Structures are given as structure tokens and as C-alpha cells.
Amino acid sequence: MxxxxxxxxxxxxxxxxxxxxxxxxxxxxxxxxxxxxxxxGDPDSPRPTASPTASPTQDPADQLLAEGYDPDPGPFSLPDPAEGEKAAQDPVSVRLRASKDATTWGENLGLSFEATDLASPVWGSQDSNIDEMLGAMDHPVLRFGGNSVDRRMWWTSSDEPAPDWAEATVTPADLERVARAARKAEATVILTVDLGHEDPQRAADMVAHAKDAFGDLLQGVSIGNEPNGFHDPQQKHLEARGSSWGPAAYTSQLEDYASAIREEAPGTPIVGPGAYDAPWWRAFADSGVRDKTAMTMHWYPLWDCQGPASSIANPTVDDLTSPKLRAQARKLVGMGKEAADAADLPLWMGETGPTSCPGTNQTSRTHAQALWTGDYALTAAESGAELMAFHSTLGACRGGAPMSPLCARGTKDDPAQILQGRTSFLALLQLGQIAEGRVLTPTVSGSGRVMAHGVMSEDGTLSIVLVDMRDPSSDEGPAPVRISAPSGVGKDAPDQWHPEQGSQLTGGSLEGHSSTLGAMAPVDEDLRSRTLSRGDPITLESEPGSTTVIRLAPGPQASTD
Known part of the structure; x- marks a missing residue:
């Protein structure tokens, strides 16, 4: 009518x-x-509603703001197997093997910040949601360092005026505020002190106050950040020492600093060198420093900022999602692991991310970055890295570091205190869904575009992670992945498992600036009916452009009658 x-x-x-x-x-x-x-418009512009977790009646300072995250996704299901032309001709075959010296997964991931961020007002502030953002991660590691620590950060505990070169002054009150936030997030802390300006006593004073503030949360102290870059004719803007600087000079300074720290803060765990060159790893390992706790390396796989097409390290989506990059990660992290083993130290990846190239590039803020984050973290763990911190800043979403998992919702000149997560932050949330346990070594057939990882918990829980680097905007359909029961897990290991919970990270295209992630949820009837046993593999469907986490409980499926 x-x-x-x-x-x-x-x-x-x-x-x-x-x-x-x-x-x-x-x-x-x-x-x-x-x-x-x-x-x-711009994917990083402030939005009136940040995410499905946001409540219009709740203060943003009390919220987890991660666009694309669904805390209540409903029953988890996998896509229907592809048919016809989209069907994969052969399933991807996966074998998983446990080893006695396998890396432990759990509470080993986190964020690396610039040391100047120690002075940020967000820490411990009632007007910031940093507690909610960090608390959503799995007991994160918070590492402070970056290029700023040796060039732009000034520490004082006596209100001395800052020198002209300082951009941020850090005080004991700042450390206390960071410590309060770390305790709320159940986080640990790695602190880097200034080696660029020769002042061992000032560094030791900072460490003493850090021990008072953080207590047993202080996991390690690094003396300098990337000392191998203090004198590089190709990067004059990062010059921190003269032409005589090298591994020998570094070793001498390292020992002086460590001695001063030992006087002011006995028993402080020292980690280092926070470098990307093997000679500097050996310099740290062979030094006379007491209380050496871990060998730290830094690595950004896409470092060839203007490389030729033949390079596999260009900051492009193609290189970021290439199986060749995974092979390169195994090689480089493996080299670090060998050096750490020779020194009888664990290997930590103290600072990492997709690319060290400055500014925005093809990979910035993309769904491809989220897929890479999950695959790389697990690959590095399989290769021996026991801890990883992805480099971040507290800068603005627009105008700040484009590769940072976190960014502030204000302006470049005034970032403000409300933070939101980007695509790679969603990947870190998903990695935190994996149950704690031993990282398994995978052998996977096919082109490498579809990769599988596994973690075995002490209670027999088996976590399977499928990372599918195929473009979701293509015509390719779901790929069947046939997974055999893990070997080498011991006589007391279960004989069978069944899917219990799952989550999936997805996106519309590799180049897209958005991803979606559901919280871990009970699997649907179809998945619950499947079983993995020693004589019978389980087949799971992998969707292009997705990271899937399936948690399999030990034992047969419980009866629903």
C-alpha cells in the first residue's frame, strides 16, 4: 500500500x-x-568504531581495539573440499617429528619498541588502552632498544639537563610506569642501554633502577643495539662511533659496561649482541662478560630496498609470500642457532619484522604481512629461536612506522594514547592461541605455498597450524592437507587425537589492508567427527590466504549420546 x-x-x-x-x-x-x-579511504585513518570488540558505551581506554577480530565467532568450520577444476590434484602431505632439543612454544613472542618509547605517556595511563592491547597477547615479551637507544635516548636519575642530541629523556619514574603496565599484561622485559655514547656508569645506573622497577620481570639487559652498525660508510646517518670501531673495540667496551653493571646491579642477566653479523655474535660469545644469558640476533628478511628482480629480499608481496623466504629464514636463523649452541646459550630474536626498508612499501599493513608473521614465527622457532620480538612503535597510524603491529589513533604530531592493532597484530593474537608445548619439525610436500607447523603439549594436545600463502582473490579452491601422526613423541604419547577447537585468520587479497580473525572456538560436527591416529592421517582443508589453527585433543572423540 x-x-x-x-x-x-x-x-x-x-x-x-x-x-x-x-x-x-x-x-x-x-x-x-x-x-x-x-x-x-586510508586504511589507517581513525574510525568511529574500531572493531567488533568495541562497545559504544565503553571507554576506548578499556578496550581491545583490533579491527577484524571477532571474540565470539560461533562454531569453527573448514571450507568444503574443492571440486572440479578448483580441486587440488594431490593432497599436501605433512609429517611432524619431535626432537629432544626442540624449542618450547608459549610465552615466547612479543613486541620490540624504541627505547625512546620508554618515555611515552601511555605506560600506566588511565587514558590509554595499552594494558588491554598487551594483555590480549600470551604473556608477551616487551623489548626496548632500536636505533634510538644509542643515538636519541638520554637516561638520568638526577634530573640532569639533556644534551642537544637527545630526543627523549627517560627517568626512574618512566621505568616504574612501564613496569606497572608489564605486570598487568603478565609480560617480561628486555632492556637495552646506550653504547653509542661511551658512559658505562650511566648505563649501570639505568640498569640498577630497572632491576628495582621490574624485579624478576627483567629477562635481560643488552649493551647497545646493533653495534655492527655504529660505523657503516653506507649509513652515515646512523654513525655512532668512529672508523676504529669493530668487534675488538666492541668487546672491550662490552666488558667495561658489564663490569660497571655488575657493581651497581649484581646478577643482572646480560644478553647480546643484538646484531645481524656472525663476527659480532662471536665477539659477544667469546667476551669475558659474566652472567651471559642469551645470544640475540636481529633479522629483517626483506632488506634489499631497491634490489633487482632476481633478489628474493625485495619489499614486495611476491617476495614476502615466497617459499624461498622461508628457506632463507631457516638458513639465517640456523646460523644464529649454531653460534648460540657453540657458546652454550639460547638464541633470541631480539628484533625482527618483515623489512628494514624505510617508509611505506608494497608489504606495509597488508594481509600478506599477517600471513608471513605466523609462518615466520613458527619457522624461526623450528630453527631454534626461543624468543622473538616484532619491532613496533607507539607512533600514529598515519605517519608512523607502517610495519608496526600497533599504532596510535591520533595524529603524527600528537599520536595520543589510544592504540589499535593492524593485520600483523591479529597474527600475534592467533599465535598466542597455540597451546604451550614442544615445537615439532615439519616435512611438507608440494610447492611450499601451503605450509604446516605443529606443537605438542605435555598433556598430549596437538596444535596444527596451516599457513596458506596462495592469493585468496584467485580462483584456487581449498587445498586438502593430509597430516600424519607425529613421530618421536615417546611411548607415552596418545595413539589418536580429534579436533576440538579452531580459529582462522583470513583476508580478501594478499595486498589488502585488512584481515579477520576469530577467537578459538569449538569445532563443528564435521570436524569433531574426524580422527587422527597412528595408522590413519587426518585431512584438513586449507583456504587460500589463510592461517588456520586447529587444536586436537588426545584420545578418541567423546560420545555425544
Whole structure:
């Protein structure tokens, strides 16, 4: 019936019934005019609602803001097997093997920040949601260092005026604020002290206050950040020492600093060298420093900022998702592991990320970065890295570091204190869903575009992670992945497992600037009916452009009768 037609109650009654509809239409048009430009513009522009976790009645300072995260996704399911032309001709075959010296997964991932971020007002602030962002991760590691520590950070415990070169002054009060946030997030801390300006006593004073502030949360102290870059003719803007600087000079300074730290803060765990060159690893390992706790290396796989097409380290989506990059990670992390083993030290990846190239590039903020983050973290763990910190900043989403998992929702000049997570932050949340246990060594058939990883818990729980680097915008369908029961797990290991929970990270395209992630959820009827046993592999479907985590409980499926 037309809205203008008389109703049984008369024309005025009919008009009154339609007024709410007219008002809703007008409101919808106004909202569309406001929201559409924001939603179709810069992916890092502030949004009126940040994520499905946001509540319009809750203060942003009390919220986890991660666009694309669904805390209540409903039953977890896998895509239907592909048919016809989209069907994979052969399943991807996966074998998993346990070893006695396997890396332990759990509470081993976190974020690396610039040392200047220690002075940020977000730490311990009631106006910031940093507690909620860090608390959503699995007992994260918070590492402070970066290029700023040796060039732009000034420490004082006595209110001395900062030198001209300092961009940020850090005080004991700052360390206390960071410590409060770390305790709320159940995080540990790695601190780097300034080696760029020769001042062992000042560094020792900072460490003493750090031990007071952090207590047993202080996992390690590094003396200098990437000392191999203090004198590099190709990077004059990072010059921190003269032409005589090298591994021998570093060793001498390292021992002086360590001695001063030992006097002021006995028993402090020393880690290092935080470098990407083997000679510097050996310099740290062979030094006379006491209380050496871990060997730390840094690595950004896409370092060839203007490389030739033949390079596998260009900051492009193609290189970021190439199986060749995974092979390179195994090689480089393996080299670090060998050096650490020779020194009888664990290997930590103190600072890492997709690329060290400055500014925005093809990989920045993409769904491909999220896929890479999950695959790389597990690959590095399989290769011997016991801890990893992905480099981040507290800068603005627009104008700040484009590769950072976190960013602030203010402006470049005033980032403010409300943080949100990007695609790679979602990947870190998903990695935290993997149950703690021993990392298994995978052998996977096929091209390497579909990769599988596994973690075996002490209670027999088996976590399977499928990372599918195929472009989700292509015509390819789900790939069947046939997984055999893990070997080398011991006589007391279960004989069978069944899927219990799952989650999936997805996106519309590799180049897209958004990803979606559901919280771990009970599997649907189809998945629950499948079983993995020693004589019978389980087949799981992998969707292009996804990272899938399936948690399999030990024993047969419980009866639903």
C-alpha cells in the first residue's frame, strides 16, 4: 500500500506509522555520507568504531581495539573440499617429528619498541588502552632498544639537563610506569642501554633502577643495539662511533659496561649482541662478560630496498609470500642457532619484522604481512629461536612506522594514547592461541605455498597450524592437507587425537589492508567427527590466504549420546 494512501484509521494515523521509517532512512543516509569516505579511504585513518570488540558505551581506554577480530565467532568450520577444476590434484602431505632439543612454544613472542618509547605517556595511563592491547597477547615479551637507544635516548636519575642530541629523556619514574603496565599484561622485559655514547656508569645506573622497577620481570639487559652498525660508510646517518670501531673495540667496551653493571646491579642477566653479523655474535660469545644469558640476533628478511628482480629480499608481496623466504629464514636463523649452541646459550630474536626498508612499501599493513608473521614465527622457532620480538612503535597510524603491529589513533604530531592493532597484530593474537608445548619439525610436500607447523603439549594436545600463502582473490579452491601422526613423541604419547577447537585468520587479497580473525572456538560436527591416529592421517582443508589453527585433543572423540 502506498505511504500516502488513507488507512482504516484515517490519513493522519497512516502518516504517523510511517514517520519512524522516514526518520530511519534519513539517519541511514547521513551515516552513509559520513562513514563511506572513511571506510574507503586510508586504511589507517581513525574510525568511529574500531572493531567488533568495541562497545559504544565503553571507554576506548578499556578496550581491545583490533579491527577484524571477532571474540565470539560461533562454531569453527573448514571450507568444503574443492571440486572440479578448483580441486587440488594431490593432497599436501605433512609429517611432524619431535626432537629432544626442540624449542618450547608459549610465552615466547612479543613486541620490540624504541627505547625512546620508554618515555611515552601511555605506560600506566588511565587514558590509554595499552594494558588491554598487551594483555590480549600470551604473556608477551616487551623489548626496548632500536636505533634510538644509542643515538636519541638520554637516561638520568638526577634530573640532569639533556644534551642537544637527545630526543627523549627517560627517568626512574618512566621505568616504574612501564613496569606497572608489564605486570598487568603478565609480560617480561628486555632492556637495552646506550653504547653509542661511551658512559658505562650511566648505563649501570639505568640498569640498577630497572632491576628495582621490574624485579624478576627483567629477562635481560643488552649493551647497545646493533653495534655492527655504529660505523657503516653506507649509513652515515646512523654513525655512532668512529672508523676504529669493530668487534675488538666492541668487546672491550662490552666488558667495561658489564663490569660497571655488575657493581651497581649484581646478577643482572646480560644478553647480546643484538646484531645481524656472525663476527659480532662471536665477539659477544667469546667476551669475558659474566652472567651471559642469551645470544640475540636481529633479522629483517626483506632488506634489499631497491634490489633487482632476481633478489628474493625485495619489499614486495611476491617476495614476502615466497617459499624461498622461508628457506632463507631457516638458513639465517640456523646460523644464529649454531653460534648460540657453540657458546652454550639460547638464541633470541631480539628484533625482527618483515623489512628494514624505510617508509611505506608494497608489504606495509597488508594481509600478506599477517600471513608471513605466523609462518615466520613458527619457522624461526623450528630453527631454534626461543624468543622473538616484532619491532613496533607507539607512533600514529598515519605517519608512523607502517610495519608496526600497533599504532596510535591520533595524529603524527600528537599520536595520543589510544592504540589499535593492524593485520600483523591479529597474527600475534592467533599465535598466542597455540597451546604451550614442544615445537615439532615439519616435512611438507608440494610447492611450499601451503605450509604446516605443529606443537605438542605435555598433556598430549596437538596444535596444527596451516599457513596458506596462495592469493585468496584467485580462483584456487581449498587445498586438502593430509597430516600424519607425529613421530618421536615417546611411548607415552596418545595413539589418536580429534579436533576440538579452531580459529582462522583470513583476508580478501594478499595486498589488502585488512584481515579477520576469530577467537578459538569449538569445532563443528564435521570436524569433531574426524580422527587422527597412528595408522590413519587426518585431512584438513586449507583456504587460500589463510592461517588456520586447529587444536586436537588426545584420545578418541567423546560420545555425544
Amino acid at each position: 502506498p505511504a500516502t494512501s488513507p488507512s482504516p484509521g484515517g490519513s493522519r494515523g497512516g502518516a504517523r506509522r510511517w514517520w519512524p521509517v522516514i526518520v530511519l532512512v534519513v539517519i541511514a543516509l547521513v551515516l552513509a555520507a559520513v562513514l563511506v569516505p572513511r571506510l574507503t
